Amino acid sequence: MMRNNPNITRLLDEANQECRLAFAASRPDCEAMRNRVRHHELVEPLPNCFTAANTWAQLSPTDRTMRLARTVQEKYPTRIFAGVTAAVILGFWVGWGALDGTIHCTVPSGRVPGARNSPIVYHARRGASILTVDGLRVTDHIHTLIDCALILPFCHALGVFDSALRLGVQPARILAECGRQRRDCSRVHRLLHHADPCSENGGESWVRATIIELGFARPQLQVELRDPQTGKCYRVDFLWVLPDGTLVVLEYDGLEKYTSERMKGGSSTAQRVVDERERDAALTRCGVVRIAHVFHRDVANRRRFIYVLSSLGVPTAIG
Numbered sequence: 001m002m003r004n005n006p007n008i009t010r011l012l013d014e015a016n017q018e019c020r021l022a023f024a025a026s027r028p029d030c031e032a033m034r035n036r037v038r039h040h041e042l043v044e045p046l047p048n049c050f051t052a053a054n055t056w057a058q059l060s061p062t063d064r065t066m067r068l069a070r071t072v073q074e075k076y077p078t079r080i081f082a083g084v085t086a087a088v089i090l091g092f093w094v095g096w097g098a099l100d101g102t103i104h105c106t107v108p109s110g111r112v113p114g115a116r117n118s119p120i121v122y123h124a125r126r127g128a129s130i131l132t133v134d135g136l137r138v139t140d141h142i143h144t145l146i147d148c149a150l151i152l153p154f155c156h157a158l159g160v161f162d163s164a165l166r167l168g169v170q171p172a173r174i175l176a177e178c179g180r181q182r183r184d185c186s187r188v189h190r191l192l193h194h195a196d197p198c199s200e201n202g203g204e205s206w207v208r209a210t211i212i213e214l215g216f217a218r219p220q221l222q223v224e225l226r227d228p229q230t231g232k233c234y235r236v237d238f239l240w241v242l243p244d245g246t247l248v249v250l251e252y253d254g255l256e257k258y259t260s261e262r263m264k265g266g267s268s269t270a271q272r273v274v275d276e277r278e279r280d281a282a283l284t285r286c287g288v289v290r291i292a293h294v295f296h297r298d299v300a301n302r303r304r305f306i307y308v309l310s311s312l313g314v315p316t317a318i319g
Helices: 006-017 027-038 053-058 061-075 083-090 141-151 154-166 171-180 186-194 202-213 269-285 296-300 302-312
Strands: 042-046 049-052 103-107 120-124 130-133 136-139 220-226 233-241 247-252 288-294
Touching: 006 027, 006 049, 027 042, 027 049, 042 053, 042 061, 049 053, 049 061, 061 083, 061 103, 061 136, 083 103, 083 130, 083 136, 083 141, 136 141, 141 154, 141 171, 141 186, 154 186, 154 202, 171 186, 186 202, 202 233, 202 247, 202 296, 202 302, 233 269, 247 302, 269 288, 288 302, 296 302
Parallel strands: 103 120, 247 288
Antiparallel strands: 042 049, 130 136, 220 233, 233 247
16 A cells, blocks of 8 residues: 555545546656556556546446546647547447547647657548537537548447437438548448437447348347237347248347346346246247347357357348
8 A cells, every 4th residue: 555645645536526537747746646556556548647546447438438538628628529539428329349548639730749659549620510518629420420430340330320310410411521521431321321220229239230240131120029918018129020921039138137236127137037038938929930149249259140140040131
């Protein structure tokens, strides 16, 4: 345990109250904080910016991104956030796999200020309007989406576009801006072709993007089926109606279905399994012939996921 330093404690407390990182105002403070990094009490996510290691470990990648952005804004008030960082600030869904600690900013000229290997990446503004959200300056929704399409792989970008449509962004406005861009916007057009506001969350968007990338037919989303025996309605994550009329269903159980108290609603793992079996029985009475449940690890293992989809009888995409 390091000796208490009231000044460092004050800096860390003030930063934590403002949901950002602390930065040292003097060389001695910086050296003292770096000494605590070596003793695993603090972490240094940005150069000369620190926070408690246990606090950082408990934050989601989304919350970490917000704290990094607030830190950059505090140190460099003229910075404007763009791309993936702006998407998080605007409330779009960005998969955790796309949040690696990089902060995306924009500059009018496109020139890159700062040092090499900096976690801050700069992009040309390209006519974007500037909005202020929770005190943070960001590029407008349309330019943010176009930047994300060009930065992120399809499997991560589709969730951003799904959530944007769900929040009311109009595809026609995105297409109109693409027509004014000098960049190749073919990736934007592909994302708009597949984007669906009915996608319930980012995890399901990622699964659907993987299905598309693997060459399988697109599923119907969140279809409601009524149990003829009980009259109860069930919404399924992904439904395919095969050419012969057969119904097959894929359910995505995410990362933590059987361990998260939030998802279990306080029920035991055994009860969750029983509930799932009862739900599957009800879906069978609704006419579903085959049902598969997948976790994050099943989808991430693409060979395994191909096997699951093929076993369900999901056809390949046409065209």
